[in-house]
Amino acid sequence: MSQPSQLPPDQIRQILAQVVENSPADWILLYLAMGTMKMGGHRYGAFLDAATTAAKLAIYSSFLECGQNIRKTGFLYHVEPKRVKAIVQEIQTAVAEGQSLKVLNSKEPYYLIALPFLWQEEFPCGAQESRVRQPGLTPGERKAIEDSLPPGAPKARILDQVAFHELIEKLHDLSQKELPAAQRMPFSDALMMHIKFRLLHSGTVLQVDSPLVDIPLYALASESYAPKDERERAFAMIDDVARYFSILQAWVRSEEGVLRGVEVFDINLDHRQEALQELDVLLRTWADKYHQEGGYPMVLQFAAGTREGD
Amino acid sequence: MSQPSQLPPDQIRQILAQVVENSPADWILLYLAMGTMKMGGHRYGAFLDAATTAAKLAIYSSFLECGQNIRKTGFLYHVEPKRVKAIVQEIQTAVAEGQSLKVLNSKEPYYLIALPFLWQEEFPCGAQESRVRQPGLTPGERKAIEDSLPPGAPKARILDQVAFHELIEKLHDLSQKELPAAQRMPFSDALMMHIKFRLLHSGTVLQVDSPLVDIPLYALASESYAPKDERERAFAMIDDVARYFSILQAWVRSEEGVLRGVEVFDINLDHRQEALQELDVLLRTWADKYHQEGGYPMVLQFAAGTREGD
Known part of the structure; x- marks a missing residue:
């Protein structure tokens, strides 16, 4: 692209x-x-x-x-x-009423996370069967389409647009059932396009444009809506920040057993890698030294990097 | 209360x-x-x-x-x-247009921070003069009212409600001038009450209810709208979290020279204080060791405390 x-x-x-x-x-x-x-x-x-x-x-x-x-x-x-x-x-x-007010939960919206499971449940495909069920294709043509999928693609049927859209709508309906009435959102074409786009954008679903068929086909490309690399780290980041924020809240309240610090320093870039490695070992060693099974639960969070906006 | x-x-x-x-x-x-x-x-x-x-x-x-x-x-x-x-x-x-879109800037709204300065500018009071100018009081009564102020109260005139409200409105007008037209907010009684309440709530302004006068008087009680203790730490917390978030953004992008870590451990509560003190020294020593004047700007942030939600 x-x-x-x-x-x-x-x-x-x-x-x-x-x-x-x-x-x-x-x-x-x-x-x-x-x-x-x-x-x-x-x-x-x-x-x-x-x-x-x-x-x-x-x-x-x-x-x-x-x-x-x-x-x-x-x-x-x-x-x-x-x-x-x-x-x-x-x-x-x-x-x-014990209602939940969390909105940005589960890291990903349910309709994105649950798709690979629902797809495999609704459109399973035996090990020896072809994923392609569209009519009017020879076994060789079916195989050609299957061969265009990435190696790790789960065994699940390839869908045409109508079936894929119905699956998204079903997923949406399931996700709404969990919500209190006031938080429910009606299904719409715009929402369908948003969900479809996210699934394609993340590589969870693959659009197969084969010259052998004149309609777009959709294949499940991944076992899970798993954010990879950068996106996975982005989720860890949100977790980290929430936990760090929580420790600092305790520090603001002057609770016991909380330490908060900032070290500002300048470094020779030739030694930066060595310094960060040393820091990593230093902190792990410190935590190991004081770790005691069954003790009081503690967490240490740290981050070091370029100082900005001096 | x-x-x-x-x-x-x-x-x-x-x-x-x-x-x-x-x-x-x-x-x-x-x-x-x-x-x-x-x-x-x-x-x-x-x-x-x-x-x-x-x-x-x-x-x-x-x-x-x-x-x-x-x-x-x-x-x-x-x-x-x-x-x-x-x-x-x-x-x-x-x-x-080089407009600013920051909203929660300056830690405090301008109209709260600027009040002590404007008050002292508009209603100065010589060292030998009485802060109280309300008519119909004897010098002894004026002194009694002044004596009810806290020791650190700045030398500035004590205002009646009308003058105090006018000062707040003037402050609001000044603060609006700095904003682009779309972000300006008209003055209202409700906004006046909000600002007044914040000033009293923070101890920046003191309401003087003297039996000698039948109207409430207002005295400037502090040189600055300075958040104390818990509130000061709350501002440091927001700074810390923003900086921590920023370092983690670089980590998400896999930039060089970034370290991010979480250590999870359990501790014998008898050793917690000792462990945290040791950590504090450890990190300062590490930063000192690698600090080099004129080097590349670095920052290390850390926080340790109770682990929640296991």
Whole structure:
């Protein structure tokens, strides 16, 4: 696929830095937006929902801290008392009914993760059978189409567009059943295209354009919607940041047994690799030294790299 | 102030954990919402604006990466092409005009930070003068009111409600001048109450209810809107998380010279303090060892604490 006007990541970061400048909270939101949507496949609407929910939960927690004073909570957040009341009721109902308010959960939307399983369940294919069931093809032509699949492709039937779209719709319906009524989203052509595009974009599904058939065919190309390499690291990053944030919350509350630090230094680039390797060993050795089976659960998180924006 | 139904932080966290569960991206949003609004004093509306802006910037960055393909970008985010086009134009205009899109900047809103300066400028008070200028009071009564101020209170006149409200409005007008027209917010009674409440809540301004006058008076109680203790750490936390997130972005992109790690271990609580002190020294010694004046700028961030949600 040729992309003539594609900008390199460095240049994109520079453009973003121009408008976000040195505002750390805005940067956290931007990194998170890119991590969950661009890399993670969540919808724009899901991200905005999640941010709104987080803001409501913050209001609710202040409400609890303020002795349940609606007026005072409203002043603190610059929200009308009527609106505070509605937010408090919404959260209270969710808590009372054991509803989940998580939006960006499971790293990937369910309809993306579950597809390979549902496909193999609905359209299984015996080891000796051909994946291609489209009519009007000779055994040799079927084999030619099968041979165009990547080596690791699961044994599951190749679908035409109608069957593939029906599978996506079925998946969507299944995913909606898990949600409380208020969070459900009707199926639409636009949503179908979004899901289809994500599946093709991630390499989970492959579009087979064979000269032997005049319609596009779709093949399951992977056992799981597994983000690879960069995307896998992007998920680990979100986990890391959430855990790091959580440790720092304890540090803000001055809890015991928390250490937080930043070391700022300049390095001779010839020694950087050696220094980082030494650091890695140093920290593992330290954790091993103090590890005691059955002890109190601890975690240490660290990251070292280029210092920016001095 | 008695707050009979105030819940302890631990219990509030448990309630929040029930609804957010184990969704790291939702937790990051929640921590950020609490950090910027509850601790930082930003408005509910400002947080939602910032989240929307971040989402738009993510879309814009995908647009640039996709070879400026509006349709493809729309599929990726499940956003109508028309809407993608509007978002792209909005960001392009901001970039071209050198506009700032940061929303949660300066840690605190300008109108809170600037108040002590403007107050002292507009209502100065000589060292020998009384801060109290309200008519109908004897010198002894004025002194009694002044004596009720905390020792560190700056020398600035004590204001009645009308003057205090006018000062807040003036501050708001000044803060709006810095903003592009689209981001400006009209002044309102509700906004006035929000700002006033934040100033009183933080201890920057003190309400003086003297039996000698039948109207409330307001005194400047601090030289700066300085968040103390817990709130100061909350700002450092947001800085830390943004920087940590930024290092991990480089790790996701597999850049050279980045180290990211997590050590999971259990500890004998009797040795925890000793272990953390040792770690602190270990890391400082490591950074000192490799520090070289004029070298390549590096930063190491670390945090250790209780491991949750095993």
